[in-house]
Amino acid sequence: SPEEWAADKATLNTPFPNLPYLKVGDKTLTESEAIAYFLVFHANRTDLFGANNDERVQATAVRGVVTDLTRDLSAFLWDASKHAEQAKYFEEKLHPRLARLNAFAAGKKHIIGDNLNLVDFALYQTLYIIGRADPKAFDNYPNLQNIINNFNAIPQINAYHASDAFKNKPLLPPTAAYKFRD
Numbered sequence: 001s002p003e004e005w006a007a008d009k010a011t012l013n014t015p016f017p018n019l020p021y022l023k024v025g026d027k028t029l030t031e032s033e034a035i036a037y038f039l040v041f042h043a044n045r046t047d048l049f050g051a052n053n054d055e056r057v058q059a060t061a062v063r064g065v066v067t068d069l070t071r072d073l074s075a076f077l078w079d080a081s082k083h084a085e086q087a088k089y090f091e092e093k094l095h096p097r098l099a100r101l102n103a104f105a106a107g108k109k110h111i112i113g114d115n116l117n118l119v120d121f122a123l124y125q126t127l128y129i130i131g132r133a134d135p136k137a138f139d140n141y142p143n144l145q146n147i148i149n150n151f152n153a154i155p156q157i158n159a160y161h162a163s164d165a166f167k168n169k170p171l172l173p174p175t176a177a178y179k180f181r182d
Helices: 002-011 032-042 053-078 080-104 118-133 142-152 155-162
Strands: 021-024 027-030
Touching (some): 053 080, 053 118, 118 142
Antiparallel strands (some): 021 027
8 A cells, every 4th residue: 555655665775765676684675677687696697688798788779679668558558548549559659669679589589589688577578568458469470479488488487477476467556547357
């Protein structure tokens, strides 16, 4: 609840109190991307940034596109006035970026290449929400569907999806106007 968050927020020893947050010892980390970076460093998996500088630069470029796609998706999810025109909104705002990502993904196991990259997680999250809002969203984007399938096939992801902990519904805050059907 907002009241619980206000009370919790006051106890966080961080200059940027926000959700999500991660407490590690006496440190509190906030911001999704900072938490993801911390986990990569903590697990000594810097390979998730890219195998070389070219992959790291490509991942940064793709992350920018994913950020733009997520921004447009969020504008839809939080603005109820756009929901009646979902097909039109998706066609105008989301599909141009999906088409470019689909072309970029051609012949790749993951969005940057054969190796999993941190940007795959952000991309998957956004594509998952789009797919839940429009189950036919990827009918014309076979390369993106392949990226989704390959991500889902990662043994740890597959095991999580098969577990009772997994809820096949995007987790959105109550402030989001869009409500997913079960």
